[in-house]
Amino acid sequence: MNTHAEAHPSLDHHRGALFVENVSVSFDGFKALNELTLYMDPGELRCLIGPNGAGKTTLMDVITGKTRPDAGEVFFGDRIDLLRLSEAQIAEVGIGRKFQKPTVFEQLSVHENLALALKQDRRVWATLRAKLTGSERDRMDEAAVLIGLAENQQRLAGTLSHGQKQWLEIGMLLLQEPHLMLIDEPVAGMTRGEIERTAELLQALAGERSVLVVEHDMEFVRSIARHVTVLHQGHVLAEGTMAQIQSDPRVIEVYLGE
Incomplete structure (x- = not known):
């Protein structure tokens, strides 16, 4: 089936590009998605906003x-x-997803959590006993530096702050080398300082990979978003820069006016 590639001549070699076209999903008669169309470029950082149930x-x-x-x-x-x-x-x-609630292994150290993410074998003890290669260690160290936990690798994950747990999980996702990362409400429950650090982290992640962020915190979205998509009742209500979104009367009516 090559018709799709012909419809999108730019599709070739676009690792990380995403094409969602006319997608509809119904649950018991309720249209959760209604002919939704969304395109993302490789390396793009996109924010997805909208009221609950959008x-x-x-x-x-x-x-x-x-x-x-x-x-x-x-x-x-x-x-x-x-x-x-x-x-x-x-x-x-190459599509990785981070849910809102962090799911790190609290009884294991930061280092061990990263090692588990690196090895696709999910049998914990087999992984922890396995010898890491030099390149695997390098990748783990790089991820630890990027997520701001290089000095905390021996700490138990359970003793980290809420924000640090979120970063650890982003680091674990990174080690699976996704081309597209889906990140759900990363800053819920964070301190202002943690929110700023998360903004820097997500901006650093984009470029080499595409990042789609769902978030309710408008100040945070404003700080990171180059491109924002607003969903409402299962379809795209508006799309553009944060400035365009904030001045769109339809968006103000259904979302920002709350």
């Missing part, structure tokens, strides 16, 4: 294979049809 989580579920849409197409990079792949296969082609 379809943000359902969209992420569709992209990661957790939910199958009733209609539409979802393509990733070089003609990869995500709707034909399982959740595990979607992770393998």
